[in-house]
Amino acid sequence: MHRLQLWTRRLRLPGTTSQWRPPLLMIGKGLGAIAAAPTLILFVFSAFVFATFLSTLKNDDKWNFRAIHQANVSAIVAQNNPANETGVTSQNHQRSIQPPPILEFPLNCGSGGNKTNGTCPKSYYPATFGPKHDQLLGQLLEAGTCPDYFRWIHEDLRPWRDSGITRDMVERARRTAHFRLAIIDGRAYVKKYRKSIQSRDLFTIWGIMQLLRRYPGRVPDLELMFDSDDRPVVQWRDYRRANSTAPPPLFRYCGDRWTLDIVFPDWSFWGWAEINIRPWENLLKELKEGNDRTKWTDREPYAYWKGNPYVAETRKDLLKCNVSESHDWNARLFIQDWIKESQQGFQHSGLADQCTHRYKIYVEGYAWSVSEKYILACDSTALLVKPHYYDFFTRSLEPLHHYWPVRENDKCRSIKFAVEWGNTHKREAEAMGRAAAAFIQEQVKMEDVYDYMFHLLNEYSKLMRFVPKVPHGAVEICSEAMGCSASDGPHREFMMESLVKGPSTSGPCSLPPPFEPKAYASLWRKSISAIRRVERWENAYWDEFLKKNQ
Incomplete structure (x- = not known):
């Protein structure tokens, strides 16, 4: 029987380096040819439909979409998936790594570069993807479970x-x-x-x-x-x-x-x-680069804090722990004068340049402080003066894993002991700093912030008993x-x-279920137990110190 091998050119998908090959078709005489004909027709028809979709996606002026071909997507896939397999990465909350085309809709500020007069264009971006884009693009990446x-x-x-x-x-x-x-x-x-x-x-x-x-x-x-x-x-x-x-x-x-x-x-x-702090996505990268500039063991072996002390009594109290001629509480504290800093072009307030000490102190201001995420992102060991407030992610921080707890009513002695302990337990102290930085870098990325916003608003809307x-x-x-x-x-x-x-080329991450009552109670007990353990160590340290100096 004579056989003819039919091959088609490889088809490259936009935005990827992967290539798809059609199956090898074996066409001969008689019943073999009759059996192969529907397969060939189906293949040709499928190729035509796919080409039509790509053309429609590229030229859809109503939605003003632009497909961006990014070669580095394949590099990311190769890094995270050396076996060249598709699927979800090892970390549960990360997304699948199959790369689809990336879509953009540029900011529409009017024709000729003229600024709009504070109004929204009638069709500035789509109210929804629609089936043809959702099914073929929106589902190419599967979102994992949220943090x-x-x-x-x-x-x-x-x-x-x-x-x-x-x-x-x-x-x-x-x-x-x-x-x-x-x-x-x-x-x-x-x-x-x-x-x-x-x-x-x-x-x-x-x-x-x-x-x-x-x-x-x-x-x-x-x-x-x-x-x-x-x-x-x-x-x-x-x-x-x-x-x-x-x-x-x-x-x-x-x-x-x-x-x-x-x-x-x-x-x-x-x-x-007002104080020249950049948006989080790029700042987070700068903070990681700052961490990499100096190893933990090569940093100053003291606790560092820089900020405005005049917004809260607890911060004024912290200043008493600064180094003086009579005392060295292992703290190096600096007042941030934002007015002067603004006049000098913010030359001395770069957050990525402040990861130079082994320990960084977090103390609340009038309430919680936005500085907490910047301090945790620096992989110095975070010393948290007992906080009273929480933001959307800090309730999952664990004492002795992500941070070292500091007493609010005895800050100076508590900070001195924390630094002494860390300098004699370098491996454990450094691991604490790395755990906090990893938590921020991996679970409080900008995409996580947006997903948190989405799920919070979505769950809130489900509770509404009226029509907005x-x-x-x-x-x-x-x-x-x-x-x-x-x-x-x-x-x-x-x-x-x-x-x-x-x-986004994927949907939001999957919202985990509520805490079980036992799990909720266990979290609270674990946190309290770790804090009390530190307090016992601290009490024993100062008891021994007083005995030696009587």
Whole structure:
């Protein structure tokens, strides 16, 4: 029987270096030819349909998508998958590594480079992918399970689990809110009630706009109130009785054990323009580079802190631990004068240049401080003065694993012992710093921040017992309305730097279930046990010290 081998040219997928080959077709005479004909026809038809899809994707002007071919994607695949296999990486919360085309929709600031007048174009980006893009692109990467601290979303929303959230509850949150946000059909509307500190509200809203660009059409309709001040205000004691009304749902940047405010990522992830702190995505890379410049053992063997002490008594108290002629508490403390630093062009406040000591101190300000993530990202051993507030990820930090606990009411002696212990247990102290830095670098990446925002808003919307609507007097907000009309300077610079270029090539990570009651109690007991262990070591150290010096 005569056989003819039919081959087609290799087909290269956009944005990848992988090549697909059709199966070898064996065509002969008689029944063999008849059997092979449908296979050949099916192959030709499939190739035609696929080529048509690629052409449509490339020329879809309505959505203004642009396929970006990135050769380095293959390098990333090779690094993470030496066996050249596809699938999910070893870390549970990381994404699958099969690379699809990357899509962009550039910021639409009008024709000819003219800035828009603070308005949103009618079709600035899609309200949804639509089936043809979702099925063929959106599902090429599978998202893994979210980091474990995402479980706290369930705890923060627990007060409304049974009652749901009514419009009356939302209205009661207006008392201290800075702005109201509504998302309707993928478009955002904001009504401002009062001015926030510096540009907190501006960059918080900007961050939410980037979430809508990252996951177009996936953020559900909702209405919420946001308070951008420091301290939480929804007191648990006011709603603890069985006949009490449900608390008002109020979003803010931190919480504590006595309040019910809903914790949301803070504005500085998109930049803090007033003190020249860059957006988180690039700053995180700089911090890692700063870590790599000096090995832990080669750093100054002291505890370092630099900041503004005048915002809280606990920081003023910390200054008493500075080195003096009569005492050396193993602390090196510096006052940050932001006015002077601004006048000098922020030459001495680079966060990536401050990982030069083996130990770094975190102490709260008026409430929680955004400095905590920067301190933890530096792989020096973090010494945390007993915190009273938490942000969205810090509740999963473990004492003696991610940080060393410091007493609030005896800071100086506590810091001195911590440094003495670390310098005599270098391996354990260095491992603590590395664990904290790895936690931040691997589980608080910008994509994790967006996924946390997405799941928090999604779970919040499920509790709503009313139909969201555009608030009276609200203004439509989008990235174009904010970024294109922003004046030149750090605000505009940070907006452009943190702009989400296009939709994510995967869906959000999978939200883990709530804590089981036993697991929740176990976390608390484990944390308390570690802190008390350190206190016993510390007491024994100072008892021995006093005996030697009597």
